[in-house]
Amino acid sequence: MPDRLTDRLRRHVRTPRQKLVASVVAAAVVLGLGGYGVARLTTPEDRSCATGVERPEGSDECVGVNGDGHDFGIAALRDIAGAIGRENAPLKEGEYVTVAVLLPLTSTDAGMRTKVLHELQGAYAYQYRANHQSNSQTPKIRLVLANTGKGNAHWRATVDRLTALTGAPDRLRAVSGVATSSTEIRESVAALTGAGVAVVGTTITADDIANGPGAGNNRYPGLARVSPTNSDEAKALAHFGKVDAAKAFLVQDTRTGDHYTDTLKAAFAANLKGAPHEPALFTSPADPTEEGTTANTFRQITHLICDTRAETVFFAGRHTQLRQFINALGSRGCADRAFTVLTGDEGSYLGADEKLDRSALKAKLTVRYAALAHPDAWRAAPGRTVPRTGGSEQAYGDFLKDIARAAPPGNPVALTDGQAIVAYDAMATAVHAIRQATPQGSRYPELADVATQWPQVKGSLRVQGASGWICLDNYGNPYNKAVPIVELAQDGSQRFVQIAWPEGRPPAASCLPPKRG
Known part of the structure; x- marks a missing residue:
């Protein structure tokens, strides 16, 4: 009995050394857990999605600018984003300039999602032509995707990101897309052109997102469009x-x-x-x-x-x-x-x-x-001839060869809505201005020089668009464009x-x- 009592006392009454060791261990545990908790509270949440892309506070959308193949979480864009990433990958610093396609890539509207896919396919088709089938003209073109989010709600953050890319190594020289005639897009265009970035609208048709004659009507210096106004x-x-x-x-x-x-x-x-x-x-x-x-x-x-x-x-x-x-x-x-x-x-x-x-x-x-465009507009058919001016069968034929590269095997790009055609022409216009603005002996143009090219895109310097001739007036608007x-x-x-x-x-x-x- 005394022996059992002694054993109990030994289990409950510790020596000073045992107490010290126990205290150190307990403190270490508390401090460790506390440090972990403090770190959790003080370390910012990682909201990145990919290089140049992150989720804004309070949103699950991936918003920003990327050209590495990121699809912004939209499965339908995976193939075309991957193709663009592969085209960009071998480009070396100093041999290329960047063109962005600005669109609400994460829109939940079914019609807009289809539009976005077709526009990216059209833009990529001309990027490939510019880099591989233009008699080695320079600079080469790096294409990046710029997401403004559903309803273009995050346009400001994306536009700020774009304007930060105008220096080396990206050398952003033009933005295409800007495809809806909304207040957010008007403000995006104003911010971009205000920062000296040339903009080529694809499907914006509103008359008041345009420049024109008269004092106060040049609100978007450097804006061009490939679609007719309303x-x-x-x-x-x-x-x-x-x-x-x-x-x-x-x-x-x-x-x-x-x-x-x-x-x-x-x-x-x-x-x-x-x-x-x-x-x-x-x-x-x-x-x-x-x-x-x-x-x-x-x-x-x-x-x-x-x-x-x-x-x-x-x-x-x-x-x-x-x-x-x-x-x-x-x-x-x-x-x-x-x-x-x-x-x-x-x-x-x-x-x-x-x-x-x-x-x-x-x-x-x-x-x-x-x-804005249609696949049958510039193809002759029984009982229908192609106009002799305003566009050509050859330009549309070139487009058909190029757009075939933008589609996954066995799944050709749908063309009846005209979106891929217009996006192709917008990229063609952007590349035309970039290369016309590049001085002989230089590898790339200065930012300000690209936006000054639009008044010269006419006559023999017009763009032979797949949707028809793109002849711009002095304010960047297409003249008598085929409808x-x-x-x-x-x-x-x-x-x-x-x-x-x-x-x-x-x-x-x-x-x-x-x-x-």
Whole structure:
């Protein structure tokens, strides 16, 4: 019994040395865990996605600039991003300059995701031609992807990153893409051109994201575009359709701040001065890719259209609302009357829109839009000849060879929406300016010299675009650019009708813009 009591005392009563050792061990454990906790609290969270790309605070999107093959977490972009990364990899410092494609790469809108993919494919196709099939012209071109995030919400951080790349080794010399006529894109263009960076818009068509004559109208020095303005689209539609204003009706969005819609409705109104009725109005959601409640409004508007003598309806709005409007017209009360809907290039999204009621197109309803490009525009076909000026079969044939390299095996690039064609032409225009601005004996141009090239892109110095000739006026706007008129067929396919021209006829062989009053 005493022996067992002694053993218990030995287990609970430690010597001074044992107490010291125990205290040291306990302190070490506490300090170690505490240090780990402090480190966790004080070390910034790693929000990087790839070189030049990170997740902004409060967002899971990967935003920034990268040319190493990063796909920004979008599986559909993996192949094309990888191809661009492989093309960039062997380029050596000092032999190349950088061109960025600025787009909302992580958009969740299905139509925008398709647009983004096709634009990257078109841009890469011309990058490859510039580096491998241009008689060893220099500098070579490094292409990088610049993501502005869903709704272009993170444009500022991405633009800041781009302007920081104008020095060595990147030597950013141009930005392409800038493909939507939104407030965020207008501010992006202002910031880039304000920093001396040349910008080539692909599918921006808003008249107020452009330069022009007169004091205060050169807000974006260094901006060029390869697509016609909304005003030119409206003129081309008017020349094509020879619309009787007395039998026309305008449906327009009242949401302001959308530069595509604002300038399109102004252009349509200018061409419908003799229309007998005021426009029918609807208001799209703040994010026009959302459904909202406009479908109900369009159901009511169809009743008003039936009350008129209209035969042609001009629609000034984005593609989601356009689709809702067409669906509503398909079940209109006056089904015995035929109508033609005319709209801008947002109509190009309809072919891939799964929510479009294709049966509506069988109800004496024709839908036509002014496209930016179409694969049949510069290909001869039975009963249709190619215009002798304004574009060429050869330029389009070169594009077809180049774009084949941008597609995964067995999965050719879709061309009917025109996005790949226009993006290819924008890259061609950017590369043209970069190489024209490179002094003889130099390896690359100075930043400021690229943005001054646009007034010379005309006449024999025009760009032979796959979408048609790109002849720029002194303000960087395409002169009398070919406008393919496309009809949405009953099966949802996008059928080329004919080329229309803002000036009513193709440009002269010289392709020199006339002096404006």
